[in-house]
Amino acid sequence: MSSTPYEIRQTVGTISENAKGWKKELNLISWNGREPKYDLRSWSPDHERMGKGVTLTAEELRQLRELLNGMDL
Amino acid sequence: MSSTPYEIRQTVGTISENAKGWKKELNLISWNGREPKYDLRSWSPDHERMGKGVTLTAEELRQLRELLNGMDL
Incomplete structure (x- = not known):
């Protein structure tokens, strides 16, 4: 997944954080330069690694x- | 992912459906016999196949x- 270029355009908010500092977030993200979608x-704390998730309109x-x-x- | 046993305990609702009949759903699911989590x-239309998603408390x-x-x- 890390090979897909993406850009976090807006962090709408965080809904939880675990003991290791990973946060579950709702963001507006542009994948592969396309029109941004909610996600x-x-x-991870530095936004370097991501877990599985869903994109949403x-x-x-x-x-x-x-x-x-x-x-x- | 299909190798993980799961049981859909409750379908809370559907938030969209695409042209192929796949639905994006909020369910209460028990994974591996554990306490159910929101998901x-x-x-897929028959609930046989699943896409990526997030579990939520x-x-x-x-x-x-x-x-x-x-x-x-």
């Missing part, structure tokens, strides 16, 4: 927000 | 909900 995944985030707002968390 | 990823979903509710989507 939810873990990152704004519409998917809207649907996810609706789901979460209906949950008893 | 956001793509699934209830606390991470709460933080994510707060982030999303603060966004202008």
Whole structure:
């Protein structure tokens, strides 16, 4: 995965951090120079390494927000 | 990934579906018989194949909900 060029355009926020300093973040990322997409995944403290994750469109985030707002968390 | 035993305990909801019928879903999944975690990823129409995704705790979903509710989507 590290061979795919990417650029973090915006860090929307961090939703957790583990003992090793890896953070689960929602970012706006451009992959391979394409139009940026939202992206939810873990990152090492220096943003050098990434874990598995999902890319999400704004519409998917809207649907996810609706789901979460209906949950008893 | 298909070698890891898992059980979908609850489908919380679907946030999108592509032209091939793959759905991006939020599920509550037990991996390897462990305590179930929330999980956001793509699934084939028959749930036989999965895409990459992230597992999330209830606390991470709460933080994510707060982030999303603060966004202008």
